[in-house]
Amino acid sequence: MQPQRMMMSKVEYIDHILMNHIVIDHQTSFGLLFDKQTYGRGVQMMKLSLFRNTIRNKLMLLLLIATILPIATSMVISYNSTKRSISEEAYEKNARVLSLGRANLQSYMQNINQKSLAVYNSINVPRSLYYILEHNMEDEVFPSDLTDVIRNRNLLRDHLLNIYQSVKESHQVRLHVVSTNTTYLLNNSGDKIRADIPTDEYRVLTKKPYIEPSHLSHNYGLEARSTDQSELVFTLHRPIFLAPSEVLMAQLSIDVKLDALMDLNRHLYDPGKEKFYIVDASGNTIISSEEGAAGKPLEGDWLKEIRKGDLSNGYLKWEDSHFAGIVFYDRVTTPMMDWYLVKLTPYEHLYKTAEGITRINTWVGAMFLTIAVLATLLISYRFTKPLLSLIGYVNQIERGHLNVDIDIRSNDEIGLLSRRFRSMMQTINNLILKEYRLELANKTNQLKALQAQVNPHFLYNALQSIGTVALQHKDQQIYSLVTSLGKMMRYNMNTGESIVELEKELGYVQAYLDLQKQRFDKSLEIQYLIDPEARSIPVPKMILQPLVENFFKHGFKQNDDEPARLMISCSLQDQILLIRIQDNGAGMSDEELAVVNDGLNLGEAASWGKESGIGLLNVLSRLQLHFHESASIELTNASPQGLIVELRIPLGRELTSE
Secondary structure, rough: HHHHHHHHHHHHHHHHHHHOOOOOHHHHHHHHHHOHHHHHHHOOOOOOOEEEEEHHHHHHHHHHHHHHHHHHHHHHHHHHHHHHHHHHHHHHHHHHHHHHHHHHHHHHHHHHHHHHHHHHOOOOOOHHHHHHOOOOOOOOOEEEEEHHHHHHHHHHHHHHHHHHHHHEEEEEEEEEEEOOOOOEEEEEOOOOEEOOOOOOHHOOOOOEEEEEEEEEOOOOOOOOOOOOOOOEEEEEEEEEEEOOOOOEEEEEEEEEEEHHHHHHHHHHHOOOOEEEEEOOOEEEEEOOOOOOOOEOOOOHHHHHHHHHHHOOEEEEEOOOOOOOEEEEEEEEEEEEEEEEEEEEEEEEHHHHHHHHHHHHHHHHHHHHHHHHHHHHHHHHHHHHHHHHHOOOOOOOHOOOOOOOOOOOOOOOOHHHHHHHHHHHHHHHHHHHHHHHHHHHHHHHHHHHHHHHOOHHHHHHHHHHHHHHHHHHHOOOEEEEEEHHHHHHHHHHHOOOOOEEHHHHHHHHOOOOOOHOOOHHHHHHEEEEEEOOOHHOOEEEEOHHHHHHHHHHHHHHOOOOOOOOEEEEEEEEOOOOEEEEEEEEEOOOOOOHHHHHHHHHHHHOOOOOHHHHHHHHHHHHHHHHHOOOOOOEEEEEOHHHHHHOOOOOOOOOOOOOOO
């Protein structure tokens, strides 16, 4: 046993034993191969592996996924489908509701507009309001008859009272006569009409009818009374012209209480849960479901988006720190106004039904999940219990108890596996001693054969002596050849290193090529393109010489017109060591090239020369063993002729000694 341990490392010996299906009794081999610390680490790693990758865990995970995933998916689909259905229904419903509200608002405003146009009724009748204004109900300087003035003023009051009463929600009616610069005001504080010259700020007149947004009512520049009360109103201002000209005779203003608009639109929203606004194009609030918001500028980025879109109706999904939900809107556009009906519906109110359905589904799903989890635990326990027992027996066998009694009496596949495993262990136990003794005998014979061979160091020393004599006789060429051969022998005899720096491997190949250069003289040209950063990279020993040797075996063509060229290049590209050997030799046909590359990919020796195929496969196997399975060798034809052998070695993984 001792000679074998001297020649092979522990890991190599274990791999060798496993490859030959040898299981050794703990009293003989395991005691020699493992110390207590190594064995403890192995058991700990095994327990960790069992905890992470047991069939029980996988079965439980599979069953849980098979139950949780469909139920959770069903709940998500149901919730999303309900939300989508509710959203679509809300879009259609609110579009209809706001469209109805727009129609009602237009009708209401048209009615007020028609009442204001009553000024033009019976324009040729002497007692009509238009006639009074046309003939200047008072003289511009002094009245000729005080009785006529009083009578006309009472008539004017009657006309304003008719307008006031025709609009049920009126707060007050004002008439400003341009010719006399006089304002007449009638409100609900009494039946008397007030007349006076207003202050300058209330003499501003327009030549187009328009609706002034919500504001607190005022006296239009007349002296206030103790009985006057301010109230939120919107105002219709209508200029009165001298037909058929554009001469402005007066301006009629009707203040309308906001309660009328609130009552008109109250059915359009759900109070306390939704918000409703009517705003004009400038962002001023006409009415609002929020107390105290009417008559003030409405702030909100969603309003800017609506106004920027300049659309007649639609909806907007919105989320910010102030509001998260859907903004529905409809636009009312007339010559007198440009208003938006806006309704804000929060998501929590919109999706209340969907959340209720989801809550029910969650309870039902939780009940089924509880049943599924309990069933999963029971099934996985009953199914994996014999497997865990079998693993326990295997652990005892691993510790050397090869005669352990495997007691699993089930009649299913696990029971059959246990009986077959017990039979196999009995067979292996009978073969252990025979196989182990045979291994010892083979290693002893190999040692004796090595001792009987000529010591290779004697040959290396003899070559050094020959080189010295050649140097003494000034034969530089013989000295150079002997030195190159000596370098190759020293590199080959150094069996203690299986991993070397690329610099050493290139030195060995250069020594080999120096000998070939002496053989072919000027018929051979060699070029090296080596990246300095690649020289210190560790690589498996003897990976380049087999590839270079293939050129002289299969591709070299001695031609007087053109020398044979061989180029060796090494470079680093994105953590990949790229080694390329290119020649201008005979190359390979496409069919041969495909066979060789397929053989390398499949791990089989190529038919391109049996030794060459084995050599390429050997190099590839060692690269994949020491670096990564993605290491590769690829053969391609060079242009115009020759062959390229390219090695791609991924870096970033430490090499282990062989």
